[in-house]
Amino acid sequence: MNASTPSPAPIVIATRESRLALWQAEHVQALLQARGHAVALLGMTTRGDQILDRALSKVGGKGLFVKELEAALEDGRAGIAVHSLKDVPMDLPAGFALACVMEREDPRDAFVSPRYANLDALPQGAVVGTSSLRRVVLLRHARPDLRIEPLRGNLDTRLRKLDDGQFDAIVLAAAGLKRLGLQERIRAVFTPEQMLPAAGQGALAIEVRAHRADLLAALAPLAHRPTWLAVAAERAVSRALGGSCSMPLAAHAHFGTDGLLHLRAAWGDPERPGLLVRADAGAAVATEPEAQALGERVALTLRDGGMR
Numbered sequence: 633m634n635a636s637t638p639s640p641a642p643i644v645i646a647t648r649e650s651r652l653a654l655w656q657a658e659h660v661q662a663l664l665q666a667r668g669h670a671v672a673l674l675g676m677t678t679r680g681d682q683i684l685d686r687a688l689s690k691v692g693g694k695g696l697f698v699k700e701l702e703a704a705l706e707d708g709r710a711g712i713a714v715h716s717l718k719d720v721p722m723d724l725p726a727g728f729a730l731a732c733v734m735e736r737e738d739p740r741d742a743f744v745s746p747r748y749a750n751l752d753a754l755p756q757g758a759v760v761g762t763s764s765l766r767r768v769v770l771l772r773h774a775r776p777d778l779r780i781e782p783l784r785g786n787l788d789t790r791l792r793k794l795d796d797g798q799f800d801a802i803v804l805a806a807a808g809l810k811r812l813g814l815q816e817r818i819r820a821v822f823t824p825e826q827m828l829p830a831a832g833q834g835a836l837a838i839e840v841r842a843h844r845a846d847l848l849a850a851l852a853p854l855a856h857r858p859t860w861l862a863v864a865a866e867r868a869v870s871r872a873l874g875g876s877c878s879m880p881l882a883a884h885a886h887f888g889t890d891g892l893l894h895l896r897a898a899w900g901d902p903e904r905p906g907l908l909v910r911a912d913a914g915a916a917v918a919t920e921p922e923a924q925a926l927g928e929r930v931a932l933t934l935r936d937g938g939m940r
């Protein structure tokens with residue numbers, strides 16, 4: 633009898649080709665390989681990577697980063713896709729599922745500047761780069777005098793534009809900078825009071841076709857339950873408010889030392905610069921429906937507080 637069993641086909645990870653996306657895909661590849669899986673990468677360029685001259689909110693939203701990867705899962709070129717959860721739309725297309733959400737990296741936003749130590753140190757009228765409506769609204773609230781200019785492109789592109797002198801400072805997610813070993817570029821991290829993060833910021837999610845029980849089983853050990861519950865609450869705020877990335881919404885949850893899940897959210901109206909509505913709540917949360925209920929409660933408070 634032949635003792636050798638055919639080795640199973642490798643798990644193929646569909647990934648964008650930016651340095652951050654590749655780092656994230658290779659991170660998942662290494663974790664799966666350590667568990668004995670054979671894993672290959674399939675690099676792809678998405679429309680979100682190609683369109684760099686317009687704000688994402690104007691050209692179809694963050695889903696642009698995800699759709700091409702989903703097409704690769706659909707036609708079997710790849711089995712899994714690794715995403716920054718922040719870029720994953722609230723509702724996945726039918727037949728797709730998030731197999732797991734991994735332990736969150738630093739969820740905060742970072743202040744990056746060659747000359748200035750933090751937001752307060754910026755001179756009157758300084759130019760700050762960001763294309764995130766959430767960051768625009770929160771920056772305007774903190775410093776109405778600043779000139780906020782659009783900034784798109786992957787992390788390296790954004791840092792190069794800063795170094796070229798196009799901006800006095802830019803705002804980036806701390807998680808991306810840390811993953812790429814660029815943490816020395818962080819001059820200050822924003823407190824949640826100054827700059828509340830986006831739903832899902834700092835967390836990686838792995839998407840599969842929902843019927844792939846084999847992949848769901850392979851990925852289950854990579855899940856981090858506290859992160860999953862926190863992001864379920866954050867994403868529920870966004871979903872309850874009809875969330876799209878064209879909405880300047882912040883939502884961040886974490887388990888406190890009291891064991892409760894604390895959720896904060898903020899919403900501003902770009903057309904009404906003075907307006908910023910905040911809401912927060914805490915609850916004992918052990919299941920996804922409980923996390924979602926907390927998110928929906930906070931969303932209602934935001935509505936009552938003057939949203940729309």
Ligand SMILES: NCc1[nH]cc(CCC(=O)O)c1CC(=O)O
Pocket residue numbers: 716717718719803804805807808832833834835836
């Ligand atoms: N919108 C792009 C994007 N998507 C995820 C991250 C950072 C990493 C993360 O949040 O996990 C970034 C860059 C940024 O916002 O600075």
